[in-house]
Amino acid sequence: MSPVLEVSGLESFYGASQALFGVDLAIGPGEMVTLLGRNGMGKTTTVKSIVGLLRPRHGTVRFRGKSIAGCAADRIGRAGIGLVPEGRQIFPNLTVRENLTAWAANRSDAADPWTLAKVFAFFPRLEQRQGHLGNQLSGGEQQMLAIGRVLMTNPHLLILDEATEGLAPLVRREIWRCLIALKAAGLSLLLIDKNVRKLVEIADRHYIIERGRIQWQGSSSALAGQEDLWHRYLGV
Ligand code: ATP
Helix, strand or coil: CCCCEEEEEEEEEECCEEEEEEEEEEECCCCEEEEECCCCCCHHHHHHHHHCCCCCCEEEEEECCEECCCCCHHHHHHHCEEEECCCCCCCCCCEHHHHHHCCCCCCCCCCCCCCHHHHHHHCHHHHHCCCCEHHHCCHHHHHHHHHHHHHCCCCCEEEECCCCCCCCHHHHHHHHHHHHHHHHCCCEEEECCCCHHHHHHHCCEEEEEECCEEEEEEEHHHHHCCHHHHHHHHCC
């Protein structure tokens, strides 16, 4: 089956400083793929280059068969890529309900789209907190809200940058549960997270990036069996 997302030869810069040196990456329909690497290796830059927050200087990005490299972020969002950014970036002065409904849209023309009721059923905690402002939420609630907000746009592909960073173990488990359910529902996912042990359990395939280059790619079973890779590239 043709990939949902296909990134090829991606090169991105911050001014004169090159951060990506020919990144290749693909995600199939319904696949959960991770991008792993130590801090500062180019994970967020790859994500930014995919979603239109940083214009790649070379390379191609194809989403559902169409070239999107260099398109504006809002256009890429409308095409059906949903991003849960590092730091969540929810609106602090809007309520949970307002955060969820602000950009709601059925971008994938889903027969059974995400609605407020569905998001509340998925994250009961958000329903309980629906009248609270974004800045009154705990880190875990903010992450649930950031995910719920993107689900309300009914994306084809969901990208999470630092999916469980800084969250308590219990909340982390809640986020993993939700990501497993989303994959089971057929959504394609690109995850960035440091918890390799959990990722080899729940994801299909992995890419390891080092200094802007993909150094390794393979299945969960391949990565699970090579803990030397974890030490070498991930510092685990
Ligand atoms: P982290 O887990 O720390 O977010 P990362 O793998 O996502 O790490 P990036 O944020 O993509 O790494 O950074 C890749 C490289 O680009 C690093 O050398 C970083 O210093 C540099 N970089 C990132 N953002 C900028 C920026 N806004 N301006 C200049 N250089 C940047």
